[in-house]
Every structure is written in structure tokens, then in C-alpha cells.
Amino acid sequence: MYNIKESFYSLQGEGAHAGRPAIFCRFTGCNLWSGKEKHRLSASCQFCDTDFNGVDGQNGGRFQTADALAEHIAAQWPTNQGNKYVVFTGGEPALQLDEALITSMKNRGFTIAIETNGTLELPNGIDWVCVSPKTTEPLVVNSGNELKFVYPQINLHPKDYEDLEFEHFYLQPMDLSAVPQSNVIVSDTQSSTLKYCLENPLWRLSLQTHKMLNID
Numbered sequence: 001m002y003n004i005k006e007s008f009y010s011l012q013g014e015g016a017h018a019g020r021p022a023i024f025c026r027f028t029g030c031n032l033w034s035g036k037e038k039h040r041l042s043a044s045c046q047f048c049d050t051d052f053n054g055v056d057g058q059n060g061g062r063f064q065t066a067d068a069l070a071e072h073i074a075a076q077w078p079t080n081q082g083n084k085y086v087v088f089t090g091g092e093p094a095l096q097l098d099e100a101l102i103t104s105m106k107n108r109g110f111t112i113a114i115e116t117n118g119t120l121e122l123p124n125g126i127d128w129v130c131v132s133p134k135t136t137e138p139l140v141v142n143s144g145n146e147l148k149f150v151y152p153q154i155n156l157h158p159k160d161y162e163d164l165e166f167e168h169f170y171l172q173p174m175d176l177s178a179v180p181q182s183n184v185i186v187s188d189t190q191s192s193t194l195k196y197c198l199e200n201p202l203w204r205l206s207l208q209t210h211k212m213l214n215i216d
């Protein structure tokens with residue numbers, strides 16, 4: 001069974017594929033935070049901008065089989081249009097995404113992307129892997145297509161990821177407006193991110209463009 005918080009058709013807002021039409025499938029639950037505000041400051045990941053609990057969002061629900069969920073996702077793609085692209089996110093999608101679902105999506109013509117915190121093994125067959133580190137534990141997923149570091153983080157430094165095997169390195173300013181209680185000292189995360197990119201040109205800036213556009 002798969003638990004889905006929400007799914008929707010929008011533009012990828014972040015990273016190397018920013019601007020690309022995609023269906024987002026947001027799995028319920030995460031291994032680094034309960035999703036409850038009372039646990040935020042004791043969680044391994046404390047700056048999450050996302051509500052990922054329950055199955056009550058738009059086009060959310062419980063799906064008994066991979067084909068049932070794949071059909072639900074595929075039905076949201078515009079009729080008779082190609083370039084089909086699905087982004088599995090969450091919560092932590094690696095808790096639920098499996099080869100059966102990947103096969104079901106491929107059978108429906110989709111290219112498959114994932115947004116993951118990199119702490120859990122991934123199933124085979126994902127076409128685009130975006131890892132966004134959150135903890136000082138070594139990454140389980142230490143290669144992929146893009147590494148997207150939310151900046152700044154108190155105990156985590158971009159330098160420690162530079163030698164990993166990724167095609168693209170992005171720094172994304174931490175959105176503190178999405179975080180009710182915060183430990184972060186820096187308030188202007190956009191300026192500090194911009195400065196870091198200019199001083200360390202391996203890193204490119206990723207802005208959360210969907211938030212500027214007021215879309216999902």
C-alpha cells in the first residue's frame with residue numbers, strides 16, 4: 001500500500017529542471033521528522049517547509065497497488081501530451097517508492113525523478129536523482145544527478161559534498177518564512193547563499209520559483 005499526502009501538476013520550481021512541467025507525488029511521512037511542530041526542534045531535520053502527514057491533500061489517498069497509484073498520477077497529465085515527468089517527493093519518498101511503482105510509471109511513458117534526503121537506499125530505475133542532505137551522517141545515496149544543499153545549515157557544510165559524484169551542485173536559500181520556530185542564526189539566507197555561490201563557483205543558485213509564482 002502507498003500513502004500519498006497530495007499529488008498535483010505544476011512546474012518543477014527548483015534545481016536543474018526548474019520550469020519543467022511535472023506531476024508531483026508527495027508521499028506521506030519522513031524518517032527525519034515526525035511532521036509535528038512540537039517535535040521540530042528535536043528532529044534531525046528542523047527546517048522543513050512541507051506538510052507531509054496524512055492523506056488528506058489534493059489528489060491524496062491510499063493506494064493498494066502500484067498500478068492503481070500510477071493510474072491516478074498518469075490521469076493528471078494533459079491528454080495527448082508527451083514529455084511525461086513525475087517527481088516523487090514527500091516527506092521522504094524513499095520510504096515508499098519501489099520498483100513496482102517505477103515500472104508502472106514507465107509503462108505509462110513517464111520519466112521518473114526523486115527528491116530525497118539521501119539517507120535511505122533507492123530502488124533501481126529512477127531517471128533523475130536529487131539528493132538534499134540534512135544530517136551529518138554519511139549519505140547512503142552519495143551519487144546522482146543533482147545535489148541540492150539548503151543553505152545555511154548549522155552543522156553541515158557544502159564543502160563536505162564537493163567531491164561526491166553528482167553532475168550539478170546547487171545551493172538553495174533556506175526559506176525561514178516556512179519555519180514557525182527556528183534555530184538558525186542567519187536571517188538573510190538569500191544574501192548568504194548568493195555570496196557563497198560567488199565565492200565558490202562550483203555551486204549554482206537554486207531559487208524556489210514556485211513560491212514566487214504562488215503555484216503549488
Ligand SMILES: C[S@@+](CC[C@H](N)C(=O)[O-])C[C@H]1O[C@@H](n2cnc3c(N)ncnc32)[C@H](O)[C@@H]1O
Nearest residue numbers: 047048049050090091092115116117132174175
Ligand atoms: C520537503 S523536501 C522532500 C524530499 C526529501 N525529504 C528531501 O528532504 O529532499 C523537498 C525539497 O525541499 C527542500 N526544503 C525543505 N524545506 C526547505 C526550506 N525551508 N527552504 C528551502 N528548501 C527546503 C528540501 O531540501 C528538498 O530539496
Ligand SMILES: Nc1nc2[nH]cc(C(=O)O)c2c(=O)[nH]1
Nearest residue numbers: 011012013014089115210216
Ligand atoms: N513546484 C514545486 N516544485 C518543487 N520542487 C520540489 C518540491 C518538493 O516539495 O519536493 C516542489 C514543490 O512542492 N513544488
Ligand code: SF4
Nearest residue numbers: 030033045048091117
Ligand atoms: S525537508 Fe525532507 S527530510 Fe527534512 S523533514 Fe522535510 S521531508 Fe523530511
Ligand SMILES: [Mg+2]
Nearest residue numbers: 049050089216
Ligand atoms: Mg516543496
